[in-house]
Amino acid sequence: MLDRTPPQFPPFAVTVDLVVLAVASSTVQVLLVRRDTEPFAGQWSLPGGFVGVEQDLEDAARSKLEAKTGVALARTHFEQLATFGRPDRDPRMRTVSVVYLALVAERFEPVVAADAPPAAWTDIASARARSLAFDHDEILSGGVARLAAKLEYTTLATALCPPTFTIAVLRSVYDTVWGVELDPANFHRKVMATTGFVEPTGEQIVAGAGRPAKLYRPGSAELLNPPLQRPTDE
Amino acid sequence: MLDRTPPQFPPFAVTVDLVVLAVASSTVQVLLVRRDTEPFAGQWSLPGGFVGVEQDLEDAARSKLEAKTGVALARTHFEQLATFGRPDRDPRMRTVSVVYLALVAERFEPVVAADAPPAAWTDIASARARSLAFDHDEILSGGVARLAAKLEYTTLATALCPPTFTIAVLRSVYDTVWGVELDPANFHRKVMATTGFVEPTGEQIVAGAGRPAKLYRPGSAELLNPPLQRPTDE
DNA sequence: GAAATAGTGTCTTTGAGACAATATATG
DNA sequence: CATATATTGTCTCAAAGACACTATTTC
Numbered sequence: 159m160l161d162r163t164p165p166q167f168p169p170f171a172v173t174v175d176l177v178v179l180a181v182a183s184s185t186v187q188v189l190l191v192r193r194d195t196e197p198f199a200g201q202w203s204l205p206g207g208f209v210g211v212e213q214d215l216e217d218a219a220r221s222k223l224e225a226k227t228g229v230a231l232a233r234t235h236f237e238q239l240a241t242f243g244r245p246d247r248d249p250r251m252r253t254v255s256v257v258y259l260a261l262v263a264e265r266f267e268p269v270v271a272a273d274a275p276p277a278a279w280t281d282i283a284s285a286r287a288r289s290l291a292f293d294h295d296e297i298l299s300g301g302v303a304r305l306a307a308k309l310e311y312t313t314l315a316t317a318l319c320p321p322t323f324t325i326a327v328l329r330s331v332y333d334t335v336w337g338v339e340l341d342p343a344n345f346h347r348k349v350m351a352t353t354g355f356v357e358p359t360g361e362q363i364v365a366g367a368g369r370p371a372k373l374y375r376p377g378s379a380e381l382l383n384p385p386l387q388r389p390t391d392e
Numbered sequence: 393m394l395d396r397t398p399p400q401f402p403p404f405a406v407t408v409d410l411v412v413l414a415v416a417s418s419t420v421q422v423l424l425v426r427r428d429t430e431p432f433a434g435q436w437s438l439p440g441g442f443v444g445v446e447q448d449l450e451d452a453a454r455s456k457l458e459a460k461t462g463v464a465l466a467r468t469h470f471e472q473l474a475t476f477g478r479p480d481r482d483p484r485m486r487t488v489s490v491v492y493l494a495l496v497a498e499r500f501e502p503v504v505a506a507d508a509p510p511a512a513w514t515d516i517a518s519a520r521a522r523s524l525a526f527d528h529d530e531i532l533s534g535g536v537a538r539l540a541a542k543l544e545y546t547t548l549a550t551a552l553c554p555p556t557f558t559i560a561v562l563r564s565v566y567d568t569v570w571g572v573e574l575d576p577a578n579f580h581r582k583v584m585a586t587t588g589f590v591e592p593t594g595e596q597i598v599a600g601a602g603r604p605a606k607l608y609r610p611g612s613a614e615l616l617n618p619p620l621q622r623p624t625d626e
Numbered sequence: 627g628a629a630a631t632a633g634t635g636t637c638t639t640t641g642a643g644a645c646a647a648t649a650t651a652t653g
Numbered sequence: 654c655a656t657a658t659a660t661t662g663t664c665t666c667a668a669a670g671a672c673a674c675t676a677t678t679t680c
Contacts, residue, residue, distance in 0.1 A: 169403030368658025602631025
């Protein structure tokens with residue numbers, strides 16, 4: 159019975175797309191690639207591509223990121239964001255895109271292979287101003303919203319920091335993603351009170367002006383309990 | 393340029409599967425169907441099926457639920473849960489399943505069409521005891537976890553209550569999903585303090601023993617601010 | 627009246643937020 | 654010393670949780 163003819167089913171194309179986010183210069187930055195083929199040739203889009211027949215979805219997403227950008231993914235947070243499959247989202251064929259959210263510590267320089275389309279970091283305000291290919295504007299918004307929400311109750315902000323960082327750097331991640339200015343004193347105390355959020359390296363930063371700050375690395379905790387409250391903007 | 397031949401891509405089967413949850417008899421219940429064809433014939437699985445070529449994903453999920461169970465979906469909460477696509481998850485072919493979470497107010501009696509496989513409500517403990525077809529055990533766990541998490545910061549618990557309900561009924565949803573016993577007094581105050589969580593109907597319940605409780609219907613708010621804290625079990 | 631459930635009052639503790647004060651660097 | 658940033662102290666307010674108490678019904 160097992161080797162009988164499979165039932166009829168409509169064939170779909172399945173792709174993975176990536177929302178790769180970093181924080182730099184007080185902006186949230188997203189990695190975009192310029193399309194060199196139709197549809198949407200010349201427009202910017204999220205990196206992605208077709209999934210192989212024997213390829214796992216997350217593996218596919220990871221390898222797209224590596225292939226298109228040459229980045230080492232050691233310190234990259236990866237999670238599934240959502241799946242987009244409106245029948246008209248790709249004019250060529252029926253396509254379902256499984257989207258992954260990746261958070262990287264630093265803006266690595268995208269390695270542009272000779273035959274690959276150019277990739278570039280763009281702050282999200284500019285990314286929204288250009289309109290992206292397919293339904294990628296909507297996908298990008300979803301990715302940024304997910305990040306903002308998760309900063310409240312997870313330690314993910316450390317994934318957007320260099321391997322070692324000061325509390326001020328960690329705070330700047332929150333300030334940038336949330337578009338607020340958290341109180342440095344209260345933020346410091348809150349982070350210190352949450353066991354496993356960060357752990358001290360014993361080092362200090364080489365400092366410009368002001369008292370030098372201690373350096374920390376990410377702790378073992380993944381969830382913040384109690385969460386870090388996002389200020390309500392009224 | 394737009395009408396040129398589409399590039400080669402591996403054909404996938406795309407399905408939608410449903411985690412349909414209700415609360416009854418102090419248990420979380422899930423709607424399961426018994427498979428009558430291979431693979432996994434005779435085992436229980438989540439309801440679902442193939443997506444049509446021109447069908448939107450969520451539309452497909454809704455119509456599967458209607459077709460398989462004959463339920464009116466007016467008061468049903470629907471949201472995308474996650475997508476599962478391990479290459480070996482379906483022995484017949486490469487299949488990607490987009491899973492939706494549905495929350496229903498009451499256990500409607502599943503309408504079993506003459507040619508349709510039988511469907512039945514099962515409490516999640518029993519569902520986990522039987523092992524479900526495909527990777528549906530894992531999917532079910534994900535759905536229940538999503539529900540438990542969302543009760544904290546959304547008003548979704550009202551979607552699991554009848555059209556009008558008492559505060560005690562609403563509390564029993566929290567108690568059941570979280571596996572705790574919240575303090576009736578504090579819960580009452582908390583719900584009342586959150587504008588838009590519930591609104592009074594002016595009616596009272598016909599009561600068994602004890603002081604009759606006021607009846608409420610769901611309010612307009614979707615988010616709880618501040619959230620309802622889930623007790624930490626230490 | 628006894629029992630049961632609904633709903634209110636009150637006290638304690640925890641944590642968020644405002645902001646003053648102290649610490650340690652540079653120029 | 655002036656300035657800048659880091660870090661700590663202190664006070665106030667909001668909300669969670671424990672639990673005593675009151676309200677309104679059935680038996």
